[in-house]
Every structure is written in C-alpha cells, then in structure tokens.
C-alpha cells in the first residue's frame with residue numbers, strides 16, 4: 265500500500281460513494297496515490313495505488329438494475345523495490361449504486377473516471393521526461409493508429425485489437441482513425457496527407473520499418489516543422505522492434521515479457537521525450553532515419569532473413585546471424601566522420617542543422633554533400649569491415665542490446681564496427697551477450713554527429729530496416745526533432 269499524503273481538492277462534485285469488497289467506501293485523491301477508504305469513522309484504507317500505475321476506470325454503459333459496475337485497471341510492479349519493472353495487471357471491481365437509477369450512477373462513475381485520468385496525467389507530467397511544449401499542455405489522447413499487418417509474424421492486427429486497443433480505451437484514448445497498411449509506402453503517403461490537427465499523437469503497431477515511413481511522410485509535408493513534433497507511440501509487433509525496446513529499457517520496463525502491454529502503458533501513462541532524426545543522402549536520394557543504419561554482416565541479416573519471417577523476430581535474427589558468422593565475409597570501405605570533440609568545441613553542426621529550435625526553416629539536410637570533399641578536420645578509417653552499424657539507441661532488435669549506454673535523443677550516433685581481424689568467437693560472444701555493456705575485443709566504437717560511409721565492396725545497406733541503393737552515403741544528425749511517448753523518468 266502507498267501512503268496518499270495530503271488530500272487534494274479535485275474530487276467530482278457528486279462525492280458519490282462506491283462499494284468495494286462489499287464495503288461502502290470513498291475515493292481519496294492523494295498527491296501521489298489514489299486511495300479507497302471505508303466510509304466510516306475508522307476510514308480504513310482498502311486500496312492505495314500510485315497514479316503512475318493506474319491505467320484507468322472502465323465504465324460499462326448498461327447493466328441490470330440501477331448499479332453501475334466499473335473496473336479500476338492497475339498495472340503495478342510485482343515488487344516495488346525491483347529495478348526493472350515486472351508488472352502485474354489488476355482489475356478491481358467498484359460498484360456505483362448510491363443513486364436510485366442507473367443513469368445517475370453511471371454519470372457519477374464517469375465523473376470519477378475523468379477525475380482519475382486528470383490526476384494521472386498531472387502526475388505523469390511531473391515524474392516522466394516531457395518536452396517543453398508538453399509541460400505547458402495537458403490533453404487527453406486522440407490518436408491515429410497505423411497497423412502494419414505484414415510486420416513480424418503477420419499478426420499485428422490481432423495483437424493490436426486483442427491487447428493494445430482495450431488498454432488504450434481504458435486509458436481514456438480516443439481512436440480518431442485506424443489505418444491498416446495495404447502495401448509498402450502506404451503509411452508514408454497517409455501521414456503526408458492526414459489532417460494532424462485532429463489528433464494528439466500517432467501510434468504504430470509495427471516494426472521499425474514503419475517508423476522510417478512515418479518520419480519521412482511527416483518530413484515531406486509543407487508543415488514538416490510542426491508535423492515532425494507529433495508524438496509517436498510504438499507498439500512492438502514487428503521482427504526487430506529496436507526503438508521501442510530501447511525506450512522500454514531506458515525506462516526500466518521489461519523488454520521481453522509483456523512488451524506490448526508495457527509499450528501501451530508508456531503511451532497512456534508516460535511522458536513525451538525528444539528523439540533525434542538523421543539525414544541520409546546518397547547520389548540519388550535524401551531520406552530521414554530514426555533508428556539504425558547497417559552495412560556489412562548486419563545489413564545482410566536484416567534483408568536476407570526476410571525469408572525466415574514466419575519464424576518470428578527472435579529466431580529469424582538468430583539464424584540469420586549465425587549463418588553470417590559462419591561465413592564471416594568482409595567488405596572493403598572507408599568511414600570518414602566528424603570527431604565528436606571537435607563538434608562539441610566548434611559546434612558548427614548544431615547551428616546549421618535546422619533543429620526545431622533553429623530559425624532556419626529550410627528542411628534540414630547534411631552540411632557536407634555526398635560528393636563534396638571530406639572536411640579537413642574529419643577523421644578517416646578504412647579497411648575490410650565485417651560489421652558496421654550506426655545506432656541512435658541501445659537496441660538493434662528486442663533481443664540484441666548493442667550499447668547499454670546509447671540513449672534515445674542523445675544527439676549523436678554510436679558507430680560500432682569490426683574489421684576482419686575479429687574472430688568468429690568474438691562475433692558469437694557479441695551476439696550472445698545480452699547486457700550491451702561487455703566490451704568485446706576487436707569491436708570498436710565511435711561517437712559522431714556526421715559521417716560518410718564509402719562502401720567500396722558491394723554489400724547491402726539498410727536504414728531503419730529498409731534497403732537503400734548501394735553506394736556512398738552522407739549522414740547527419742538533427743538532434744531532438746521528433747517526439748516519442750516514453751516512461752523515462754526525470755533525473
């Protein structure tokens with residue numbers, strides 16, 4: 265039980281009683297917790313739950329008799345002292361029957377429902393990271409939901425309707441529009457034209473590929489500066505789910521068990537944090553990414569394991585990874601990058617890159633063109649690469665945490681690479697290492713905000729899981745441009 269501290273004066277006007285565990289009770293809104301106490305002199309506390317663990321009050325529309333039966337949905341830690349949240353979904357039945365007719369009891373329940381939601385939102389603004397614009401406003405969720413039926417094991421729609429949607433509804437979200445994508449590129453086209461003023465956020469029941477489409481759809485709009493700030497919520501129904509796994513990990517929420525519930529929970533009952541996007545330019549195109557770039561072995565796993573989709577994300581990536589380790593091919597190329605120390609002292613990029621705080625309304629792109637000479641102060645390495653990945657967050661799939669300390673919205677890439685002196689044993693050690701914190705010999709790391717990859721031996725390049733034309737790419741971070749629902753706490 266949590267102590268409710270001092271009582272707040274935000275109760276609905278009716279002050280209706282409620283029957284809980286067969287006893288007449290009243291709600292008490294505390295500073296951190298919602299409490300249900302017996303309505304007598306003893307005022308014994310029968311239930312106390314932190315607002316941050318409340319999903320909402322489910323109020324049915326019609327029932328027999330005059331009583332309105334409701335359910336308080338709670339998603340709380342099994343062990344409050346545990347570091348990573350292993351949560352338990354609880355439903356407590358509450359009966360509103362103080363009045364003689366159903367409608368009045370129903371109205372009383374709806375008032376409490378709204379009051380609980382308001383308290384929950386107010387509390388979330390204090391304890392979870394929120395962007396400056398979010399701190400100023402408090403609004404119920406009105407959502408566009410995009411579902412990719414092709415993601416993962418092709419059961420996204422089932423997972424969304426069976427697990428996510430009921431939670432969103434109890435959490436007070438209004439679903440303004442659902443789009444079930446019909447083809448590649450559909451999500452991108454849709455968000456490019458959709459009336460964003462009718463919603464407060466976009467939810468993606470998909471993998472990382474749809475994030476790429478949505479970022480690029482938002483950035484293609486004439487109002488891109490505002491559009492890209494639309495908060496995005498991620499529900500992991502894809503094969504890799506790298507970004508949502510990173511967010512859950514950062515928030516100390518379970519990544520592997522109940523990932524869908526945990527992801528929905530961070531949408532309903534969390535904050536809105538900044539994340540970076542980056543420009544990727546090659547000789548023929550310019551796109552934006554928000555997750556990861558792969559070249560070499562991991563690019564091959566990304567694309568070639570497509571044939572193993574029916575196995576699901578974990579097995580698909582594991583088998584793809586093992587095959588590539590056995591073959592251990594290497595690819596000759598050059599990587600030129602802006603050393604981060606230079607960037608931090610001179611800071612030329614952050615001024616010119618068109619972040620949303622900049623007055624520059626030109627769409628952000630790379631400062632250095634893909635065929636421009638490499639700037640003198642950049643560093644270049646070259647060799648036979650086995651692995652090359654540029655990460656914006658900790659995970660590359662829900663089962664592969666590459667760098668525990670790489671956080672969303674850090675404003676920089678972590679490039680992780682190996683040359684052909686890496687052994688199969690070292691590759692295997694990295695594949696099977698789940699903490700993302702163990703340093704393995706011959707794995708090298710670079711922090712940067714801009715780089716050029718010149719892949720001389722042909723091999724697949726993927727951006728957020730999507731294959732792009734092969735050839736040199738110029739890449740640059742645009743810090744803090746996009747928004748994600750998250751339960752990352754304020755420090």
Ligand SMILES: Nc1ncnc2c1ncn2[C@@H]1O[C@H](COP(=O)(O)OP(=O)(O)OP(=O)(O)O)[C@@H](O)[C@H]1O
Pocket residue numbers: 412413414415416417445446447448449450470471472473474477501502503504505506728729730
């Ligand atoms: N109806 C559809 N039929 C076929 N492909 C689709 C459809 N809708 C979207 N797509 C495409 O499916 C691809 C994969 O999507 P997504 O990233 O959501 O799933 P995933 O590959 O299983 O997950 P991850 O990227 O996390 O590994 C994307 O390229 C997307 O454009």
